[in-house]
Amino acid sequence: MLIATSSFELTTTTVVVSSARPGGCLLIDPGVTVAELTRLAAELAERGLAPSAAWSTHPHWDHVLWSAELGPAPRYAAPAAVTVAETERDGILDEMQRAAPGHDLSLAGRLRPLDGPAIPWDGPEARLIVHDGHAPGHGAVFFPGSGVLVAGDMCSDVEIPLLDTVAADPIGDYRTGLERLASVPGVRHVVPGHGHAGDAAEFRRRLEADSAYLDAVSAGKLYGDPRLADGPEWMRVTHEEQVRCFRP
Ligand SMILES: [Zn+2]
Numbered sequence: 001m002l003i004a005t006s007s008f009e010l011t012t013t014t015v016v017v018s019s020a021r022p023g024g025c026l027l028i029d030p031g032v033t034v035a036e037l038t039r040l041a042a043e044l045a046e047r048g049l050a051p052s053a054a055w056s057t058h059p060h061w062d063h064v065l066w067s068a069e070l071g072p073a074p075r076y077a078a079p080a081a082v083t084v085a086e087t088e089r090d091g092i093l094d095e096m097q098r099a100a101p102g103h104d105l106s107l108a109g110r111l112r113p114l115d116g117p118a119i120p121w122d123g124p125e126a127r128l129i130v131h132d133g134h135a136p137g138h139g140a141v142f143f144p145g146s147g148v149l150v151a152g153d154m155c156s157d158v159e160i161p162l163l164d165t166v167a168a169d170p171i172g173d174y175r176t177g178l179e180r181l182a183s184v185p186g187v188r189h190v191v192p193g194h195g196h197a198g199d200a201a202e203f204r205r206r207l208e209a210d211s212a213y214l215d216a217v218s219a220g221k222l223y224g225d226p227r228l229a230d231g232p233e234w235m236r237v238t239h240e241e242q243v244r245c246f247r248p
Contacts, residue, residue, distance in 0.1 A: 001148060004040060008032040008100065009194045010158055011062055013040060014150050016143065017049065018123035024052035026121050028141060028150050029063045029193060030070065034102040041069035053121040056111055057152025057193060058135040059084040061096040066107040076114035078130045080137025085109040129184060133174035135164055140181060147188030147200075154181060155206040158195040160227050160235060161213050165245050171218050175211070182207050220247035 002015040011031045018024035030040060044050060051073040056064045059081045066075060077085065085092065086109075093105050119126040119141065129140040134153045141150040149155075153162065154177060163170040182204075190203040198206065209225070216223030222243055228236055 006032040020122040027054040037067040058138040064109040077111040078137035078139040079113040082113040131177035133177035153193045156192040156195040
């Protein structure tokens with residue numbers, strides 16, 4: 001398993017190499033800039049790899065990117081995520097063009113709905129844990145063979161929980177997501193969509209930190225999460241909006 005980190009918000013791209021078919025790989029959330037996707041495709045080619053399948057953890061612009069150089073692999077996401085990628089396509093592409101201009105927009109966000117327990121591909125078993133909270137149909141991927149949990153935009157060491165504030169029960173959805181991830185047996189490594197990979201103890205620490213954050217926000221408290229002190233201005237602004245939004 002290979003992990004690449006983007007210059008944009010420490011975004012991680014996870015590459016899982018196939019054990020059954022030499023040359024195949026599963027690509028999760030390839031990102032983020034045009035130059036980085038070109039480099040990713042070149043690095044895969046240098047290793048004799050080509051994507052045989054891809055997974056987008058959720059329908060935010062920085063997780064639904066693709067380039068022609070990555071080839072024609074099927075790109076999957078959970079059904080609710082695909083619905084958002086289609087119905088909110090214009091907004092997603094707008095954000096993409098502002099933050100990372102130059103992508104082939106005909107390829108961005110073109111995802112196939114996958115409603116099943118695992119990603120269909122010829123490599124290590126890739127179990128899906130689908131929930132809402134950060135975005136509709138957020139799908140983390142767990143590899144029981146290696147104990148790696150690819151957590152998408154959950155369990156970050158650098159970002160506070162970012163809530164889907166238009167949902168009916170954003171905090172409840174997020175708590176359900178954390179509970180589902182916490183109940184995955186055998187997590188030995190966590191790979192967040194933004195930030196750094198961590199071990200089992202770090203995974204538990206992040207679940208607790210996110211739960212404490214939700215407790216504070218749902219109580220309307222401006223909370224001194226260390227990720228806010230070290231993070232960018234947009235995250236402090238978003239935090240204040242979340243506090244206002246959920247003030248009881
Ligand atoms: Zn996101």
